[in-house]
Amino acid sequence: MRSLGKYFIFMRSLITRRETFRTYIKLITQECINVGYNSLFIVGIVSVFMGAVTTIQTAFNLVSPFIPDYVISLVVRDMAILELSPTIIAIIFAGKVGSSIAGELGTMRITEQIDALEVMGINSSSYLVLPKVVACVIMYPMLVILSIFLILLGGYLAGTITGILSSVDYLYGIRYEFIEFNITFAVIKALVFSFLISSISSYKGFFTTGGSLEVGQASTSAVTNSCIAVLLADYALAQLLMG
Amino acid sequence: MIKIKNISKSFKGKQVLFDISGTLLKGKNNLIIGSSGTGKSVLLKNIVGLITPDQGDVKYNERSFIHGSEQDRKQIRREIGMLFQGGALFDSKNIEENVKFPLDILTDFSEEEKIDRVNFCLERVGLVNINKKMPSEISGGMKKRVGIARAIVNKPNYLFCDEPNSGLDPQTGIKIDNLIKEITSEYLITTVIVTHDMNSVIEMGDHIMFLLQGKKLWEGSNEEITKSDLKELNDFVFATQLMKQIYLR
Ligand SMILES: Nc1ncnc2c1ncn2[C@@H]1O[C@H](COP(=O)(O)OP(=O)(O)OP(=O)(O)O)[C@@H](O)[C@H]1O
Ligand SMILES: [Mg+2]
Numbered sequence: 001m002r003s004l005g006k007y008f009i010f011m012r013s014l015i016t017r018r019e020t021f022r023t024y025i026k027l028i029t030q031e032c033i034n035v036g037y038n039s040l041f042i043v044g045i046v047s048v049f050m051g052a053v054t055t056i057q058t059a060f061n062l063v064s065p066f067i068p069d070y071v072i073s074l075v076v077r078d079m080a081i082l083e084l085s086p087t088i089i090a091i092i093f094a095g096k097v098g099s100s101i102a103g104e105l106g107t108m109r110i111t112e113q114i115d116a117l118e119v120m121g122i123n124s125s126s127y128l129v130l131p132k133v134v135a136c137v138i139m140y141p142m143l144v145i146l147s148i149f150l151i152l153l154g155g156y157l158a159g160t161i162t163g164i165l166s167s168v169d170y171l172y173g174i175r176y177e178f179i180e181f182n183i184t185f186a187v188i189k190a191l192v193f194s195f196l197i198s199s200i201s202s203y204k205g206f207f208t209t210g211g212s213l214e215v216g217q218a219s220t221s222a223v224t225n226s227c228i229a230v231l232l233a234d235y236a237l238a239q240l241l242m243g
Numbered sequence: 244m245i246k247i248k249n250i251s252k253s254f255k256g257k258q259v260l261f262d263i264s265g266t267l268l269k270g271k272n273n274l275i276i277g278s279s280g281t282g283k284s285v286l287l288k289n290i291v292g293l294i295t296p297d298q299g300d301v302k303y304n305e306r307s308f309i310h311g312s313e314q315d316r317k318q319i320r321r322e323i324g325m326l327f328q329g330g331a332l333f334d335s336k337n338i339e340e341n342v343k344f345p346l347d348i349l350t351d352f353s354e355e356e357k358i359d360r361v362n363f364c365l366e367r368v369g370l371v372n373i374n375k376k377m378p379s380e381i382s383g384g385m386k387k388r389v390g391i392a393r394a395i396v397n398k399p400n401y402l403f404c405d406e407p408n409s410g411l412d413p414q415t416g417i418k419i420d421n422l423i424k425e426i427t428s429e430y431l432i433t434t435v436i437v438t439h440d441m442n443s444v445i446e447m448g449d450h451i452m453f454l455l456q457g458k459k460l461w462e463g464s465n466e467e468i469t470k471s472d473l474k475e476l477n478d479f480v481f482a483t484q485l486m487k488q489i490y491l492r
Contacts, residue, residue: 023348112327115293118293120344120345121321
């Protein structure tokens with residue numbers, strides 16, 4: 001409970017006593033490359049394979065002459081948009097970006113780089129953390145959208161190459177009774193998750209004390225806590241927006 | 244000149260500093276000495292504003308740093324340069340960007356003026372042609388020197404150093420000490436150095452504060468320090484055989 005309070009105070013410190021707008025633009029651009037561009041590869045690989053596996057497994061579970069083939073790709077589509085892309089990729093994002101944020105800030109803390117910023121009169125939390133949070137919130141929804149496409153692509157490849165369903169059926173299925181709101185829902189989830197992951201990881205890293213051992217621990221606990229927060233938020237959002 | 248007035252600080256109920264007062268002189272090397280864990284670093288952090296004391300005040304030329312206006316604090320911060328124990332260089336920036344950083348945020352010089360100043364400072368600490376290297380590519384002694392360059396780049400009136408020569412071989416340590424000494428008298432800076440190196444104390448201690456378990460027990464010059472009859476101070480000063488041989492014949 002105390003750390004929750006400290007977390008909120010930390011969040012407030014991000015938006016008080018800021019640097020100039022120009023400074024932030026530069027920092028945010030840099031962070032966008034770090035968190036977005038550098039995550040493309042892992043997100044891409046995971047998405048394509050998730051698409052392929054989901055398609056094959058769904059087909060395997062739907063062996064009935066009464067269910068038309070296009071239902072397979074329809075299921076894949078809805079799973080991708082509602083859960084696989086925003087949530088599962090969030091877990092991977094937490095592992096990659098969350099741990100690196102916590103590690104970087106933790107190292108800066110124990111090597112007194114954060115103190116050095118403070119002595120120069122910079123609001124170190126805002127200077128270091130705000131660009132990371134903003135960059136994550138900008139980039140993660142884009143990664144999610146990309147991931148949805150790649151899952152559908154992976155599913156298409158797996159489906160057609162193994163002959164589970166025809167390309168016509170697949171394309172019919174992914175367009176069948178498409179609900180636009182689901183995309184909005186995915187983006188909302190992405191915004192919330194990326195904020196949680198980046199802010200929790202920053203918090204964990206920023207308040208590291210001790211040595212390199214503690215930096216490792218901060219990294220680990222950043223990932224664990226982010227994942228738990230993401231799953232809780234996932235549940236809450238599902239209740240709120242779907243129920 | 245910096246005046247420290249009745250500073251006390253405790254962490255989670257454990258008192259670390261007890262009512263410390265003292266004066267740090269302009270153009271001099273002011274040393275804070277004492278054995279490990281007595282609160283030297285905590286005192287230094289109180290002076291530069293990284294930690295807020297529970298009680299007391301720090302005055303920079305009569306301007307209060309703890310209770311003063313935000314405007315005053317900001318101005319004082321501009322006049323402070325600090326060398327951290329490990330250099331505290333920013334890992335993600337190269338040497339030139341590291342040294343230039345205070346200029347980027349505190350001044351509105353043109354890029355050219357900044358680079359000139361950076362090169363001047365790097366040359367001053369004896370480092371040339373390493374502008375584009377990253378901190379991870381240079382040695383510990385070089386990091387300290389880059390740290391000094393960064394600390395003096397914005398022409399500070401006050402220079403703070405936490406154990407400037409710890410973790411260095413004696414020769415490099417002495418070079419760093421001499422560098423700080425020269426810079427201090429050259430630019431009339433109020434320099435404050437935390438150390439437990441007796442060699443530095445004898446070589447450069449214009450004005451010395453001796454701390455023991457969070458209390459200031461003694462204040463004086465390096466000439467007086469070997470002649471004091473304070474037992475705790477003698478125990479600290481003459482801990483090594485070498486010091487005994489030189490001064491206690
Ligand atoms: N942030 C903190 N929270 C709690 N206790 C602290 C904190 N910083 C320092 N202390 C405690 O204050 C005491 C003095 O520490 P300090 O770092 O000032 O020692 P020091 O004199 O600089 O020693 P050294 O020569 O080893 O650097 C120690 O007992 C330390 O445990
Ligand atoms: Mg110390």
